[in-house]
Amino acid sequence: MVDFNKHLAAGKPEKKLHPIEIYELLDRRSDKGPLRPAQIAVLSTWYETRLAERDIILKLHTGEGKTLTGLLMLQSKLNQAQGPALYLCPNKYLAEQTQIQADKFGIKQCAIGNDRQIPADFTNGKSILITHVQKLFNGKSKFGLGNRAQPVGAIVLDDSHACIDTLRQAFTIRLTREKHGPLFDQLLAFFEDDLKHQSLARTDEVKAEEWNVLLPVPYWTWQNRLEEVSRLLTEHREEEGLLFVWDLVKDSLRDCQCYITGQAIEISPYHNPIELLGSFDKAKLRVFMSATTNDDSFFVKELGLSSNTVSNPLTYEDVKWSGEKMILMPYNMDYHLGHSFIVDAYGKEVKGRNHGIVAIVPSFNDGAVWKSAGAEVLDGDTLASRLQSLKAGDGAKALVMANRYDGIDLPDDACRILILDGKPSAETLSDRYQEECREGSEVLAMKTAQKIEQGLGRGVRGEKDYCVILLIDHELTSFISTLRNQRFFSPQTRKQLEIGVDVSGMVAKEATTSDSAKELSGIIGQCLRRDEGWKNYYIQEMNSVDALVPDRRLLPILELERKAELSYRQNEVDRAVQHLQAIVDQHLGAEDDAERGWYLQEMARLRYATDKNAAGQLQIVAHKKNQYVLKPQHGMQVSKLVISQTQAEGARAWLRQAVTYKEAFLQLSAILNHLHFGVEAKKFEKALQDLGTVLGFRSGRPDKEYGAGPDNLWNIASGDYLLFECKNEVKTDRPSIYKTETGQMANSLLWFEREYADAQVTPIMIIPTRKIGREAGLRSDVVVMLKPGLRKLRDNALSYIKAFQKQDLLEITPQQVFEALETNDLTRASLKTAYTEVTQQLV
Template identity: 25%
Template sequence: MMAKKCIFKTDFAKATGPTDPETLFHNLRGRAPEIKHLWSHQADLLRAYHQQCSNVHDVAIELPTGSGKTLVGLLIAEWRRQSLGNRVAYLCPTRQLARQVESQASDYGIQAHVLVGKQSDYPPQEFSEYQSSRAIAVTTYSAIFNSNPRLNDAQTLILDDAHAGENFIANMWSVEISRSVIPSDYFALVELLRGELEPGFYADVIDRSDWDPTKSGLVDLISSTSIRKHVDAIRDLLDENLKEETSPWYAWNVVKDHLEACNLFISWDSILIRPFIPPTLTHIPFKQASQRVYMSATLGAGGELERITGIKSIKRLPLPAGWDKRGSGRRLFLIPELAMSNEEMITVVEKAVWSFDRCLVLVPSRHDPDSSGLITTINKSGINILHAPDIEDSIDPFLSSEKAVLLLSRYDGLDLPDEACRLLVFGGLPSGTNLQEKFLWSKIAAFSLLRDRIITRFTQGVGRCTRSDNDYAVVIVIGRRLVDFLLKNENRRILNPELQAELEFGIENSRDKSAEDFEDLWKAFLEKGDDWNDAESSILALRDNLSRHDDPISRQLNSVVSDEVEYLYAIWSSDLEGAFEHARKVADALGGDDTKAYRAWWYYLSAETAMALFGATGDDAYQNTARDLLKRASGCCVGVSWFARLGRSFTTAKEIPEIDETTAVAVESIRGHLADWGAVGRRFEQGITHISKNLQSTEYKAFHQGLKGLGEMLGFYTELPEGDAGPDCIWSIGTSIYVVHEAKSEHTPGDPIGVNDVRQAQSHANWVRANRTCVKDTKILCLLESPRTTIAPEAIAHAESLFHVTPDQLRELFDEIAAALRRVRSKLTNLSDEKLLEELFRELSSSGLVPMKILQRLSEMPVTNMRKQGGRGGKCKV
């Protein structure tokens, strides 16, 4: 007689959990047949984790692309679920990646459920299995980092592609007010803060015309002192106007009681309010986890992971033996800009895109100036173009296309192995992913801080199409700023040696090549014949002779990150004295030329905190300290106009030495032009030659273009106004200086300058006042450029405040600035970006080519002092 089956479930008694993650792998009975064992480096890493880190709050694990990082993360997650009974959430940047991780977990025999999308729609059974620690929840960063997460009680958090989570984490504390989405709120806030903005900047951001590339560099920071003056009005405005249950509204409700701890950035297309570092430990679902494990293919050594996550100390497990030199798969780097013009380079890229079935294109943003030509070409190509929303849940739309381009602005979280994609185009320097980063890069030149992020994104990005040892892909690199970054030895030497070798091989094989040569190179690479076998041996030999250098800049940055994070939590909780102490510690600990800009930033934050203490206590000592700190900030960065302007606005001329703000603006502008021209290649000399030819011309359109080019070389913003009434060319620096040109290059030298020419040139000062933003102290210099050296007597009365310059004098000025720029450019590959600004400042100053010296030089000959020729009614009146 058979025993009666019990009607109750009795098989839920927990068995003893595995002793460690490595043992767990061998106990997983549901593994796919092809997954037979752990790789040795995976086993080594799991042992190290168990022995050193199983009880540590924050652990970082670095494993290169293709080394089985996901399996390591899932084994740690499953071990903590089984052995410790933890609720475990595995976080991914995107839904598509979350589904991919769930699929891999199934192959490994690990129970995991994807919980993404609307929280109320989570499948009840799968959610309950997470809650009862019967399965791992695989989700996105946004599912945890929001104001009311349903997954709010995980005891273990695995943060995969941790660097890719940067913006997802920060978004919870980031109020972004988009000009295109909520224009009324954008313009209302700009108007509220108008008095805190430079007049020229204000005029630019309220400009209602369509976006164009000149607007990409517009970004400024409203100081904390200024925010405190308007804090109640800002709260009232956004409380009343932000639409409920939108992303800005949710973030606003998190930060609005901590505005004094936030920075407010304004650009042409958006406003961003956020703290410098996200205060993640104020978010209970993140804080209460007993362990947080950060997984990444590249961790960096400068403390960036701590800054991204708001954690002051994260224990790092070292790379497994052997992986410190090697990478995954093989990449052929091609850099056409080393050999040809921008137009020729775009032709090479277009040919490559048509030659491959599928192509991945990575760019910082659709507005990136270095990538705009590439994006335009691809959009016109007629090829099927996919974007991030097209692959949000699955990569299949791309994989199923016979001919397609996948255009993305993210560098992590995408696997395209083997025949999925053999061509990657990496366009533009991967920086400026949010307004804070854009400000740090473009306005205060904190390159040392952002270098680790750029290297991480580049390393992650170029690994998207090589996911195993036998995988391979062609990588075409474009964008002058990125190319110059990769040419600098100090940047390459902190990369993995395999990547260093691939880049060095690519750089040397991209010089002096034609479009046909590049096509031959990628065909030989794909064919894997004798030519490539020799190349492969060369790359391996290079790799074996290279090593990853210990970088002193990263070491310095890592040494201060704990105090940076402590500052954040102190200022967030209104502990002003604690915040001031930690900010000063950071500034005082950063030494040397390479961290000057970042040191200046922390002097600024220290000064802001001192001003807040002055406001809270009335103690004049804090105000005096703030002024001293701002002097130090300005002194750190003589070539950075933002610090010069800040020092001017917070202090009086008697309290600090006069700072040449106009020269700092010019230096920054020239730096941008040098970046466009590049540290190597023909573009610089081609550009210089083109300007020289135009200045030699007597044809007025060419000469006007020459004037524009010369102004750019000297660091001015230049424009050629349309219409007959305006100047031929304008050089300007902000709203402080306008150099207005009336060019008469077609004049015959022997005749005098006539009254009509003088009247026309003299009228341009009023035109500028009527059509450009001017302030009380705006200086307008009106120039009449002509080869004629005499003037008709009747013209004298109309020549007040008008100055004469000959084309030869302009050509002489051109020769001097061209020589100065050549001297600086010759040092570019050996100069850090911070040192480049100082070198430009020194070169312009020593050569007498700073803006105020140029104005003096161009105003040496008042038209009223010119020699008179002829009498009233003379033959020349034009």
């Protein structure tokens, strides 16, 4: 073999260190041309001015080459003898795709093989290890934990927001009743008495294996029973659910939270001790990939980045937008184009279709309606293979993905029509609890907006890619259209949503037929058939998009939350509480009682270990501010619903907060969408509460707020109330009302008489039958709202809001509001009789 290096005039060349020079010498495939301007710009900036920085957030538009950019940064570090170098993807599928890309560009890479061992070429700094985050983020990782972890010189975290979800899962013990029956029952028994104090009915529902009922274990109960819990979990540490988590949480059990449903228990730290993931925590260079549409503030709390790192990403500012999205809300174009129409029209199989139709739903349960229409719902076993066939041109069947808002690429014909069917739902029980407690939270709104924006990007993966996106869920469209939420979306997405609204208006004005379905199909076709007018209009509008100016208002809140948890872990309780108090004092408005109550509860939790009395007083105040947080052990007071204005004035106040008719219509539509038999109980009860507010009443959920009383209560006038027991989840062909249900109504009425003394009450049971079972009994004044009555209530509420279609909501008078309420049988008098029927006792 000839050693050509001996024949070089200048001897053996030194390795190139600049990533751009490295790229020029790669043995890449002939179809891989020069670097793009965005890549050249960010690589030059990084190497020439930011090489010494440990943490870098890399933000580029979709299709501008983030993957190659990250690989070149790692190769530069290897050439500087500062390896090993690790490239982490959010899932196995994307890791395989990245490995293929690296090979095409001539970048040396290696993977963890069937032997599950870390390759020597990685540890010796000869090639980049490309794998998925689950390989690193687990308690049995081959990379090791803590100070014994495999040293890593440089690491790239691709799609970092998706990787955060995996990181949280790595620190979460999840036990199911099905797989961990004895352990599940023992833990439930440990906490049962204290759970009953929170809600007797919900504890019974958990014991009855109701999957959608959630109860938090109070922090005082957890800490008081910690020794027993630790002993029990240690005995089961080798079982599924604990095996890959235990070593990550066993030393942080004191600082864990626990949530229980009828089917699952989750235990996780309030703050993940990521220092245990030594390979990640101690890496000398960490590059966090992030789309330009994402707000990276959560990196501070979840990954421990500094606010300075978040505020100074490495980005290319010459490009404001990328790709083409026609975003439409069909229902807003015509109410006939509702959810059922879209599912039936786009869920059916079409032989020979060579482009993909993909729907994203919040959960597998939400995918059932699509499956019945002919679509295929993908799971973990079928996802990769079906996406490959989709990319190969097999688009006959619409594909449905559950909760896959990130980590999936559907370029070009793989997805020409993307349907978002539902607002993203919480992935963990901890998130579910926060959603229930923190209504109106900007922190949660930003999380939701980010998930939606990630979902919108699944079908457009490059500068020239295009896709039609249909938003078909009322709750989703209401969230997106609400003005206070829009600031959490990027300027690019806000402009695309604005274009969609304008296009819908054009369709209405320039329609050539009264057939709304045909008009919808026509406008979609203009995008898919590459209508030149549409393309030019889109470019014209997108070129006016504002430059990206990140909204950093939540950054100091998240930074203070992180500081509080770190101080607490260091036993500096006073300092920890001071950080949370700073959030309350400096970042919450007078109207933010729900958030104030949340942070007061967090202060109480931190105080409990050192001063139980002070913690108890804080919890009492927290519950007064926010009735959805934990009931205090002692001293709880019921805050009575007392109306302080006329119904018309209250209803007018709700209309004015919506500002525009369109937003009011969308908000009410989202509420009414959950007022159906068969809807999950908590969503139904929340919708009924919100409808009471819309109609101008004081509205509450005593059972949820105090653990006793009815599901819903409306104060419709001074000393006059509507009391609701909601049985909307029962089968609609139910023959009679059961004894347990009449008993619940009786208990609710006793609670009402105790708390509201001589007030008048109309008790209403929402249930699909008026017949009382032979073993049951109800007071004679109890009436029922059947399916027709509930439908009539929805229809009249929608008719009421349409009365203001051509009016300025900021200028309407109470008299105008009253007339609309009266016309639609929504006054206090009508609500007592217009929608209900008397019961019938079976003998």
